[in-house]
Amino acid sequence: MSANERAGYGRISDRTPVLKLWDVLLVTVRGELMDVEAEVLSAEVLNAVHRWGPRGLVIDLSGAGLVDSHLCRVIADIAQAAALMGTPSALSGLGPEIALALETMGVSFRGVQVTRTAEAAFELFGVVPAPIDDEEAEEAEEDEESSTEPEERVEP
Amino acid sequence: MNAYEQVLKELRQHISPINARSVIDRALTRAGVAPGDLDAQLWRALPEIERGAAVFLGAEGARTALRTFTSTSQSDTKVSLPVATEPDLARARARARTLCEEAHLGTFSAQTVVTVVSELGRNMVMYAGGGVIELESQNGIIVITARDRGPGIPNLSEIFAGSYKSRTGLGAGIRGVRKLARKFDIESDAQGTTIRVEVGR
Numbered sequence: 001m002s003a004n005e006r007a008g009y010g011r012i013s014d015r016t017p018v019l020k021l022w023d024v025l026l027v028t029v030r031g032e033l034m035d036v037e038a039e040v041l042s043a044e045v046l047n048a049v050h051r052w053g054p055r056g057l058v059i060d061l062s063g064a065g066l067v068d069s070h071l072c073r074v075i076a077d078i079a080q081a082a083a084l085m086g087t088p089s090a091l092s093g094l095g096p097e098i099a100l101a102l103e104t105m106g107v108s109f110r111g112v113q114v115t116r117t118a119e120a121a122f123e124l125f126g127v128v129p130a131p132i133d134d135e136e137a138e139e140a141e142e143d144e145e146s147s148t149e150p151e152e153r154v155e156p
Numbered sequence: 157m158n159a160y161e162q163v164l165k166e167l168r169q170h171i172s173p174i175n176a177r178s179v180i181d182r183a184l185t186r187a188g189v190a191p192g193d194l195d196a197q198l199w200r201a202l203p204e205i206e207r208g209a210a211v212f213l214g215a216e217g218a219r220t221a222l223r224t225f226t227s228t229s230q231s232d233t234k235v236s237l238p239v240a241t242e243p244d245l246a247r248a249r250a251r252a253r254t255l256c257e258e259a260h261l262g263t264f265s266a267q268t269v270v271t272v273v274s275e276l277g278r279n280m281v282m283y284a285g286g287g288v289i290e291l292e293s294q295n296g297i298i299v300i301t302a303r304d305r306g307p308g309i310p311n312l313s314e315i316f317a318g319s320y321k322s323r324t325g326l327g328a329g330i331r332g333v334r335k336l337a338r339k340f341d342i343e344s345d346a347q348g349t350t351i352r353v354e355v356g357r
Contacts, residue, residue: 097267105332
């Protein structure tokens with residue numbers, strides 16, 4: 001049993017999800033990061049970057065109640081290493097209190113784009129939702145009832 | 157006369173009996189304090205009572221009306237937290253947050269306090285073999301004192317001048333804390349380090 005398991009934290013890899021969504025990797029940092037977790041997080045993220053070669057890496061911090069200089073360092077290192085593998089990073093989800101604290105401390109994330117939301121970060125990397133046109137959907141329903149030919153959907 | 161009756165009496169000097177009672181009762185509901193607990197929890201209910209009274213008296217008027225209670229009900233607490241491991245540090249952060257809530261600090265000040273605790277605590281764990289973090293709330297100002305018996309922080313003047321590039325993060329943490337604090341004092345030598353920080357409105 002590892003030290004973390006003894007402390008009741010469970011397997012670290014279960015709690016640091018790295019999600020591939022289309023061509024973008026999403027990492028959500030939740031709660032407080034202990035040193036061992038930070039190492040595992042880095043390894044998982046960078047392995048995923050290497051494996052998938054994503055267009056972008058989004059690090060979302062909306063679940064982090066606290067961002068201190070250590071976490072900033074961890075994030076900066078991850079972003080820089082990802083950049084060395086050809087993947088740009090974006091940071092999202094910083095709330096007003098954390099943003100002000102970071103600004104007061106003089107922290108800046110150089111070379112990392114910062115957006116308010118994870119969605120905005122995805123848009124930065126060219127992943128945009130294709131909205132379903134209501135009119136087309138209605139027509140598709142009517143046609144489905146009256147004919148056997150499948151309606152061809154045209155994306156704008 | 158208990159706290160409820162005292163506050164009621166004070167408010168009735170400024171607004172009608174019915175409104176005074178209504179202000180207090182609604183405030184207690186909002187604050188989650190039972191009328192019988194008001195003696196012990198006055199500090200918690202007071203901001204809400206002031207808010208309710210302000211509807212009738214304006215913010216300044218409400219503050220003046222409740223003046224006698226405000227000065228005596230600030231909860232002054234002192235907490236001493238040994239920090240030697242990362243779980244200790246997590247506990248210290250949580251305790252700091254609770255203290256900020258009890259002292260009615262705004263969310264921005266609370267964030268500052270917890271960040272300071274995290275930075276100083278981490279330095280203590282990483283470089284000094286542990287130490288103690290004391291948290292004290294004095295009239296809305298939080299005093300954080302971090303004491304350790306570690307080897308001390310070298311190059312302090314360089315760290316503050318920004319010329320010491322600390323790969324390990326020790327310098328960055330201290331610099332950040334100094335900028336966050338309204339008051340910052342540090343004493344450090346080979347026998348140990350004491351850092352005293354004030355955060356508040």
